[in-house]
């Protein structure tokens with residue numbers, strides 16, 4: 154059997170100022186998984202994602218990417234892409250140039266890079282705005298560009314930190330459907346952070362419910378992968394049931410976070 | 419209806435014309451002698467009479483202004499890049515940058531003029547010294563104003579130092595730099611004129627400040643005003659040029 158995409162064992166993070174961002178966390182992400190992290194604000198979701206992206210170094214524990222270490226991330230079959238809460242585009246560059254950025258940094262030749270950037274933009278339905286500038290696009294379109302910039306590297310793991318938090322409900326639902334297609338049809342392994350329970354219920358094959366102070370995994374919840382994630386599912390009783398069960402877990406996690414805080418006070 | 423742009427141009431121009439009219443009227447009605455307060459028409463006559471000499475002087479001042487601006491921009495950007503390299507370098511150098519800034523140019527100008535024998539060069543140095551500080555501080559702040567998420571993105575994609583500099587830091591610094599450039603443009607002109615005043619250079623390589631000094635000695639007040647008028651026009655043109663350059667450079671960002 155091949156090694157998992159991600160494997161975290163006892164990963165901890167204590168910040169230099171003494172704040173305990175994460176107490177030991179174990180997490181395994183297999184190929185094709187859509188894992189969602191959900192939990193109250195400050196429970197360490199972003200911290201966990203940044204640790205995985207090697208933007209933070211863990212204070213303890215073991216972490217491996219495709220069974221290896223971070224040095225090999227970026228090679229073929231081990232590509233990782235990150236989508237932030239904000240689109241995080243370069244305002245001075247055209248959409249095409251923004252999407253091409255990761256390829257440019259890898260020194261992929263211009264013609265190939267342009268072709269792949271256009272293909273990535275077409276995948277998110279934005280093939281017609283390549284020569285526009287970010288300031289000319291709406292928030293939802295910018296977020297799509299950000300996703301295209303992640304897809305252009307043909308990632309084997311996509312990390313997303315509350316990518317649609319700033320968008321309206323309608324736009325968010327459309328983008329969620331696109332994300333579901335990318336994962337369940339194209340097989341893109343995704344680790345997703347959200348505040349929104351409905352988003353977690355709609356997208357995930359597994360939900361990790363986190364609690365705060367210190368950040369930890371409180372519970373996990375599996376969702377049938379074979380469900381078709383479409384508009385019909387969103388209106389189904391099955392979806393309502395999943396949402397309810399997740400709500401209970403989340404309520405539990407929040408209560409525990411509060412108790413921990415009171416005990417400390 | 420008038421567009422707001424036309425209005426914002428028309429309103430101050432109308433006010434200017436009214437003020438000029440009142441000024442002219444007061445001078446004529448009370449027969450105020452031109453050595454106390456010349457009327458606008460007297461100033462205009464002086465400008466027409468001595469236009470060639472004044473324009474020549476303006477050109478000399480502008481040459482110094484541009485040379486100083488270029489020196490300030492090149493020097494300021496280099497210093498900013500140096501400062502941003504390491505906190506240690508910044509700690510060591512920053513106090514001197516500040517000392518340079520807080521010392522009034524009028525006080526150091528005589529020293530510079532004695533040290534540098536070539537007068538135009540000395541004047542340029544003085545003006546550049548006045549203009550360099552906003553370039554340094556704005557470029558420095560600009561180089562630091564990188565979006566932290568974008569910086570994380572570059573780091574995650576294992577971008578080299580050079581790639582991060584050319585694709586992230588420099589473009590991120592551009593808005594602050596352009597604002598600094600705009601301030602520096604105005605200051606170069608101020609610096610050039612202040613330095614000319616201190617140097618008091620005569621001969622045919624004398625700038626507008628010297629023309630003002632000389633007109634003062636000769637009690638030729640209309641000519642003084644005419645020179646002042648030219649400086650103001652030059653300042654306005656420089657300001658507008660710098661502002662449109664700034665707008666052009668940042669046209670895609672909102």
Ligand SMILES: Nc1ncnc2c1ncn2[C@@H]1O[C@H](COP(=O)(O)OP(=O)(O)OP(=O)(O)O)[C@@H](O)[C@H]1O
Pocket residue numbers: 168169170172173174193194195196197198199200201348368
């Ligand atoms: N660089 C840092 N230095 C010190 N403390 C930090 C740092 N980054 C995060 N923290 C703390 O670690 C904890 C977890 O933060 P994190 O940003 O991971 O939470 P989160 O779950 O993403 O919250 P949110 O849902 O609000 O985004 C918080 O208490 C936060 O204050």
Ligand SMILES: [Mg+2]
Pocket residue numbers: 198199200314
């Ligand atoms: Mg967060």
